[in-house]
Amino acid sequence: MRKLESARITRPQGAAMTVDTHAGASVEFDDARSSAYRLGTAGAADSLRTIPVDGRPDPVRYVLARRTVAAGRVPSADVAAMDGFAVAGPSPWTLVGTSLAGDDPEVPQLEPGQACLIATGAVVPAGTDAVVRHEDIDGDWPPTGTVVNPRGTPRRRNIRRAGEEIEPGSAIGEPGDPVHAALRGLAAAAGLDELCVRQPPRMALIATGTELTSSGPAAPGRVRDSITPILRQLVPGAGAEVISAERVPDDADLLAERLGAAIDSADVVVTSGMASRGPTDHVRSVLAGLGARPVVSGVRVRPGGPASLALFGRGSGSVPVVSLPGNPLAAVVGFHTLVLPLVRGLVGAALPALAAAVLHGAPEPHPHSSTVVPVEFDDDGRLSPTGWHRSAQLRGLARQGLLAVLAPAGRESGATVRLLRQD
Template sequence: MEDPAAAAEPGGATPWPEARRIARDAARPLSPVTRPLAETTGTVLAEPLAALSDLPSFDTSAMDGWAVSGPGPWLLSGELLAGQRPGAAPLPDGHAIRIATGAALPPGATAVLRSEDGRTEERGPAGWLHVADGCPKPEPGQDVRPRGQECRSGDHLLASGTPVTPALIGLAAAAGYDELTVTPRPRVDVLVLGDELLDDGPPRDGRVRDALGPLLTPWLRALGAGPDTTVRRLHDDPDLLHQAVGSSTADLIITTGGTAAGPVDFVHLVVHRLGARLLVDGVAVRPGHPMLLALLPAGRPLVGLPGNPLAAVTGVLTLAAPLLRALGGRPDPVPYAVPLAEPVAGHPVDTRLIPVAFDDASGAARPLRFRGPAMLRGLAAADAMAVIPPGGAEAGAAVDILDVGWGSAS
């Protein structure tokens, strides 16, 4: 395995694309687990999904109407509803039986005549079925879902690594599964640092409201973290952080604040005390430059995010999101680019990530205001984040787009 830190620049910030690659390569998928279908939403398949039965498992009526044998007219007898087993005796030529959508076709039936295409008449003790005036006679196999139309038993349905969606769960149930073997969603501990943070009310007395705790919990879950992801507030005390990290059993630990070089920035000190190996120590990106990624002695990753809210968001997209995909066995998102609606000034040497909204008419990415490191107003109105290369980009230039992942596990 290639050393994930091989691309880091000694003594300098890691280029933004390399930092993302290092994060992706720093983790491997968690061990597979087998869970009931209802508990697998948001995971990914850890092994291929194969059909356990034919779908449909018998010839089925695709419409309400009559199962008919031969060209007609047909002598009517009986009724078949979904869930009923037809008799073993074949439907004789010239006979028909009333049938509901989803009901098993009786042996000997050649087609289904839709309700709107037939007319019945009473003739003596028996009823007769005719094709309605102006309607075509049913062709053999018409409105019949033949056995195995969707798949045969043993057919490969989906590959390992496929995200488990409600539709996948429905397919698995239809194919005979009660449980699935999946890669679980990683558990994340978020440790929010800062004695200046308030838990409620407006900013006051020189202190500010904690925005990252409320932001990170739902966002990390949307990016693939498990529902048992937790957020804890810690005082600015390196011993408390040391104890919290050392006692954590989470698959990924994220800290916020304390990654720069200020008087209470001690994340580096704690990482060193724990014997962790720094893979990324600063990234050439704005905002969010003083972020870090370290591997604890047991191999679990720790991401240190800056304390400024938009800078922390950049850190999540740069380091935490690739790690969550790697741990959860998720594929990388398909990259795409969108033209800019207006020019954006760039940093001379660093990549910039800025919030953008997509123009309804042109589809272009419109840069939003309020995109300073401590601001969330632009991000709250954004559709995505645009990647601005060093030196900036002109109006009309195609720039890479990062979906923020609200409401998804992208």
């Protein structure tokens, strides 16, 4: 096996992925998420990269690597919060000039009884007491000569003071914060040109099964691979980069060869299919033969129970391998249970909290396992099951991309559920 160390993320000197193992027994949904996340944080990378603030859309959801501070103040000067008139002293005011955004005021200083026409975002002249909205002014538009506000100087000053939102050196982001659109905009406003982010983990995908096809309608007895397209969409949002995706038939020797190659070249490997204990479910035995140590051997969740997590290698070169079931809805549940928490830990981000919601028409919970069902909001904001909830069915999930997690019977009151989102 050829090591591609230069392509890997690097971990702090001496850092090792410690195994918080649940080998041999299925664990609860939340325990599985926590175990995957802890495994990721134990092997979090210290490889960094810089990305431009004003660049193309990101190929992955980056995460800040360090505290990010502003270079400039926002606003950069005292500016008008709306179109109107910068005024000094009580009404009436004599109109003496104009101030437009991007230009210096025609009149740098207002004396009591003076006003200047001003645009939103324009610098207010020194001596300005307030900005009066143009719709509050008596008389014709555009005004000439004298400006009168029958209500006098407004109590609301309508001025954004220099630095009221951001001062130079103030923090605008912390390590582990996701780099989303608003953070990019804030960084640009604060005068930054680049952001320092964590290097995304490199992920290899292996879809298993002789029955899989990759194009066109499936012939009788064959199945179109729908899991790989799902993972290609979900993985970048988690913060990892897909570097390869391949299909392997039901052949244990070939699977061992391809798994070994993937482990050599990637930071994380995710397989789909062959995850249970059927006659052609080779993943567990092949991983054991390669020396992988089980971390999570199964999850008490329906669907998605056969999902598992193992660790190949030792020390800073360890590679996690997540095995997902071969049915697509079950694979999505497995992704949220093990892959997403693992990746968030690897990039130093927080384990995503699951929002609570009230589910109407909730199915009967299982006595010992969490139940995950596709759900949707109607026009009145009511959350209900879609009706398509079998492990091989994607039709329900495709409606709004929402899954509800129901706790085992007796764990929670009423129909309160937690939501998994596919964005």
